[in-house]
Amino acid sequence: MPENTPNPESPAPVEPEEIRVGVYTCHCGGNISHVVQCERVAKMVGKLANVAVSRTDPSFCSDAGQAIIEQDIKELGINRVVIGACAPSLHEQTFRGAVTRAGLNPYLYHHVGLREQDSWVHASDEEGATEKAMRLMAAGVAKARLLDPLDPIRLGAEKQALVIGGGVAGLRAALDIARQGIRVTLVEKSPFLGGRMAQLESIFPTDEKPRQLLHDLIQAVTAQVGITIFTQAEVTGVSGYVGNFSIQVTQHARGVSPEMAEALTAACTQETPDPFNYSLTRRKVIYQPYPGCYPAAPAVDWQHYDGQPIQVNGKSIVLQDDALVHELIAGAIVLATGFDPYEPRQGEYGYGELSQVITLPQLIRHMALVKNGETLTWNGHPVRSAAIIHCVGSRELDGVHEPQADGQVNNYCSRVCCTASLHTALEMRQRFPRLNIYELYQDIRAYGRGHEEIYRHTQNAAVRFVRYHGDDGPKVIAAPKGDPYPVLVQVKDYLTYGEEIEIPVDLVVLAVGMMPRQVDDLVNMLKISRGADRFLLEAHPKLRPVEMAVRGIILAGTAQGPMNIQESLAAASAAAAKAASLLSLGKVELPPFVARVDPAKCNGNGACVTACLEEGAIALQTFVENGVEVQRAVVTPANCTGCGACVGACPNRAIDVQAWTLAQYDAMVDAIAMDWPELVEVEK
Amino acid sequence: MSLDNLHVDALVVGGGIAGMQSALDLGDQGFQVALVECEPSIGGKMITLSKVFPTLDCCSCITTPKMSAVAHHPNIKLFTYCDVQSVQEADGGYRVNLVQKPRYVDASKCTGCRECEYACPITVPSPFDRGLGAYRTIRVPFSTAVPQVAVLDMDYCILCGKCEKVCAAKAVDFNQQPEPFEIQASTLVVASGFELTPLGAKKEYGGGKLRNVIDPLMMERFLAPTGPYGRVLRPGDGKEPTSIAYVQCAGSRDTTLGIEYCSRVCCMYAIKQAMLISGALPLAEITIYYMDIRTFGKGYEQFYQNAQAMGVEFIRGKVASIREDDDQNPVVKVELTEEGRTIERTHDLVVLSLGMVPVPGSNTALNLPLGSDKFIAIPAPNASPCATAHPGIFVTGAAMGPMDIVDSIVTASSAAAAASAYIREHKKEAVYA
Structure with missing residues (x-):
């Protein structure tokens, strides 16, 4: 039986608990209170049904502010929490932590974005902004009454990381992650490690020799236990999620065997502009970019090799790119894809x-x-x-x-x-x-x-x-x-x-x-964002400066924006710290905001499966109900992103996204659309 | 965590944004961390700021949750109001001697109710507000302080005993003495931060003498919602300024001060403050006198362009001197380097865009080698950007040279990565099963 077998019998009736909502309207250090009259909002919300306490504070996200909420949960028996503050992207996690510490299920809390959705956009209309805040908070309370306790989806995390890019940032990130006891696969597109740094001759401000520094770093990387390096390799497929990405890497052949390398290189006559020297010179299509490069063995430039045979010792040899496909698992992916000069x-x-x-x-x-x-x-x-x-x-x-x-x-x-x-x-x-x-x-x-x-x-x-x-x-x-x-x-x-x-x-x-190096394929495969400057976009420049919004995807170096070598190294080490924090415990938690099918309402028509945007997130399975075989939709939570496409497609209202149910939306809409006299009445 | 023997994997010196981030990254990886802060609360310089560039996030919104996360982290033990006395290498790690400075309040009993503060009759200038505001001799340092424990300033206390009488927790203790203690740590992360170039360093600018010539952290307090007045006014006479000028490189790139380096953050904070003032005082005219505008970070150039579009006036010129007219208005003498002439302009308020210098005395106990700029030296910046000359001692944030908050946070994580690798390799743990 599949794990998500719908239970045809309804669960035993539970004694309904008394809903006691605590509502907290934050000033956001003036960001909200300079426009919205928070005290009026708090007073009005305090009169709504089920609201046991309604408070304001200059900043509920501070330690003292969180303590107020925790105390209310413990002492006033608050079992639903509504906080009107900044955007949830900023502090939903913060408050979930506070709610958890007080012993309440963290998902019995709803966050209302009073700053981004109200005070910042209605700065010139205090009265209107205050009314809107009242409506948004009333909607929050309406939703909170219907919240159910939820558990995060707990998954094992592979203690393995993938680093894409073998320049200085990727090398450093790989080394620092492996030093934490996490296995690393380093994937480099070109046949050689070192990236753009190898093309420099002297690094400011120390006048060090970049290829010597790279040599030392590559030595450390190759000597480090737990690092596998693929050169001439590209990521050609990604599925899965944080803790458990499945990755397909396509690796081109080096093209020349070590014993034949010297003879083939000598015999090769086809030339192409040398990108190492920015086309100032030409090189053969069997090449090493510079003496002392790693790996030392020459490689074939497949992009430019014309497929013509090379004559060696009277033999005619046509170079073959027998590409290999590797399948890997990684808990986290570090993007160190670097830059190109304008x-x-x-x-x-x-x-x-x-x-x-x-x-x-x-x-x-x-x-x-x-x-x-x-x-x-x-x-x-x-x-x-x-x-x-x-x-x-x-x-x-x-x-x-x-x-x-x-x-x-x-x-x-x-x-x-x-x-x-x-x-x-x-x-x-x-x-x-x-x-x-x-x-x-x-x-x-x-x-x-x-x-x-x-x-x-x-x-x-x-x-x-x-x-x-x-x-x-x-x-x-x-x-x-x-x-x-x-x-x-x-x-x-x-x-x-x-x-x-x-x-x-x-x-x-x-x-x-x-x-930024052109990485359209990766952007599409990983569903990640770029900024207006086209560089890869961090989740927040201060709260999560080297992480992307998609969990488990981490940035290192100039893929994120212009940096010098020292800055790239620091960013790469920071990326390693984030990967280690994520994977060192061997498990990750995903938010429970995934689709849930009510088998009593599902008639197996499959519209949800057609609508689903993810692979393996929802599928029809056969069950026996009253002796009859029926089809019912079943969700695989780890693959579901909670986008809600299935919810909209289902003609039977049989699917909900947990914590964002249709019933909760209905209640919120009713509260937002409350008649003005009714609102005024409540406010009195 | 058991800290009875005060044995930790890492000791982080400094509880500003860099130190907090390093501690969190180490703690998240399961290492035991001691975070030592010399002030009564963590939060550092950042918690005193108004909003932060380039996102204009309110500063407490970013800082206070980090402070809270540090305070609640199961692997981090906080030691506030403690000084590092000495550091010795011992048992393959470091033995750090510290002293808990007397709060004159029993931290284990204090509930942060602030009754003592309300009862205290003595008011003193508040360093948190750069002396612009006042607080009581006994007080919780500021509203979002971590920990929420009162501290008494014995220099000003008249021993009237009012605080002791109102304290329900019986936490006030006038007889507290400095308490030395010791922590053994495998590795140290130094995040001792920075100070501003002294306001009076450049005599020609009249800083410290002219009352309407202020430092940028004062302006942060004017602009912060938690600030002393809740609005921008000039300290000389309380007048609302209508013409405000910023003097860039007023403590950086100046060989006469012995500060030859660029402090990196002054261009951006001046532009940010100019934008915030434009919001607070829509009629005010704001001028920034500069040599080069250095908005080099991600999103910073656009921020500069936005400020220009908002009407902030950028004048390329070197300010020679500032004097005061009869109405306490600062008069700026500036060489317009694009026009080859010198002019005098009168403003209501002048902010000297001071640079960053190391915290005086912050290296006494550690005695780490310094660079020519007096910040902690990094012998191999292009190989190990956070490693000091001592193996096992790492540095992050402005202790390793001027840097902004974003860079401090990134280097903090970088230092944490270096420190954690050092700890593991030091313990010679078999990291691969």
Whole structure:
């Protein structure tokens, strides 16, 4: 018999308890009380049937405020609690904790959002807002009378985590989770670990070598017990829920066996622009991005390999991508999918039109490729003068900057580009002393520890600063024939009081911002949210800064927003702490707000199954009733998200979402729609 | 939890937002945590703020539940009004000597009823309100304090005994003495926070002398619903200001003060306060004098753009000096760096956007190596961003340099992850079955 067998016999009648509702109208530190007359609301609600006590407080969420509620439950026999306060997303859990501590079932409490639904949106209408508060609170009481005690759904949690992304944040998160005794699978899309950090040459403010730091971190990760690494792998399927996600990972073949690697690499002639050097160079389609990479063995770039045979020792070998599919279980998923540098559009500051216009990441790779010498060259010409333009693809303004393909502009600050530009300028100054360097900026945002020193050193290193306004940015044009320099940068400089200046340069460097790595598939599979800036969105910047709204999905690093390496590491460790908190006990609790079928009303028509948006949440099963086989809908609570699609589809009103039943909605609507004279009567 | 022998996995120094978050993350993972706070209540600087950027959530709405969660956590033991005297390495961990400062109130008996406070005849300036408001010599520190236990300030007490008479719990004890005690911990998390650059640090700005030149935490108290006046007015004469100016970098990025670093939060708090003042005083004109606007965090640039759209005036210029006219109005002399001229402008109220400095004396007992900025040094910021030079001692929040609340919370969880890994590896537990 299935677990959710409907019980055809009605449960034994229970002595109905006297409903005693405690109602608490919170001032929310003025957020509500500056608009809503809370005392009037409390007085009116206090007169409703079953209400045993009605109070106000500056902040019920404080320890002292919670103590009042707990005391009422214990001393006044309150058995239903209604709190009118901020949005439930903020403090429903807080109050559920208080109610539980007082010995009451935590689901005998209803939260009314008086702040978001009332005082904040009706700030200019005190009387109207107060009346609305009365109606909302009356509806809350009406619902509370019908609340039943519920138990959370308790599930075993797999002490395993999945980390998506093998850059510095993913590596750190994997290491720190595994150090807590939780097994980790690390999935990296490319054939090599290290991510964007490997493409840097020096990290501010310590001037450390990024590939050395990565090497140390990867060593720690590979030496750590409990970490499995899949490279060239992508998550191609996810189902389940916190504590128990089922994950499908598709892993491409490395393509070359260790014993054949050297010969095949040597024999391979097909080349493609090298993304490690931002297409400044070309590499073979069998490749290692850099010496010392991990894993060390070369891999095939399947995206670019043309399928033609490679001739080795007289044999003709066609490389085969025999992809593997792995099935995994994880209790939590850490997203460390990282960023991509903003790709300027064709013609933006001359990019793509003038060969002398490159991006800062390209310059960093170019300088790494240039052998030490006195002169920096570009396209074979010596660079005598270079201009770095800040805020390209960052701090863009609607109506000023051309929107991207999705109609949006990047109006956020990418936070790392200022110090990265200054740091690069300093390196240029050291290596190429005769070079003229210009920094064209809006505001220098050298905010971090040690960053301001870099700014000061740059100022003292004969780097010239030009300050432009965001709505009147620099223009990059080809110089007229015969000019000594190939490119002119025209800009209004506010350090010289708005003077129009023209800077002749050999090279223009665009300090491009950060864009989130495109993860549409993951967003759809995991049903997670992105912010207006398109980065993955945390549940709350202060209460749950590295967790997503979907439980068990955790953020690490630049998938969430621009960060430097130090910040990515801190965020990754924070993500590890959250994963450990979630999984270390080996069990998770899910809220009981799931569908429940009343078998007495269900006639097995299956409309709910058709309407259901989740896999395996509701299904028809065969039961024998009075000797006749019948079909009845049965819910699998762990798969149900409580969306209510089945409730709406059922023609028999046979399904309810627990704690949000149709009867409770009816009661709330009746209370909200109470006639005004009736409300006034109650208020008197 | 058994704390009879005061043996814990982690001891967290500081009960502000960073320390609370570290303690919660460690406690949630099942570690035994002692949280030590030198003030009578946890909550730190954050609990005194009005609203927090960029969401403009009311600050108590974020802080008080965390305070409550700490207080009720089965794995966290709170030690408020305690000072760390010394720290020694011992038995593979740390032996921390502390002293419980006398509250002159028996914390185990006090119910927080505040009868003592109502009976007390002596009123003193309240540091919680930055001296703008007053409280009694014996009082519960503030309305949302955790724990809700009264504390008596013996410096001001006249020993009239009125509090003792009204205390039904018989909790008042004038003979309380400092009580030393010891905690053994496998690891320490330092979350000792920050102080503002002193108001008078830059003489040219007249802070501390000119009555209508205030610090930003004073403005937070004006704007907070729990504030001393419930409204914004200038302290000099109680007048409602109609012209308010912010002087940015008034204690940061200034080599003459020996504070060369950027304090990271001042741009955002000035913009936030400007927005809140616009709400409280719709007719007020608000000017922000700045060098660079550094709104670098997630959602911060949009916040800056919103403030501009709301009519907050941003003037790029370095304030040279502030004097007072005959009506106590601060007169700001500023070099307009985009125009190359110097002007004087009169405002009703000036807020000096002071920076962050380490809490004086906060490192005396710990004696950790410091950076050139005097904050606790992080030897390998790009490998272990929360590890100090001492193995097993981690640091979080503004003790490791200026940072805002969001960053403090993230580094707090990060420090907790580092500390918990250290504890497990230290215990040499077989973590894999």
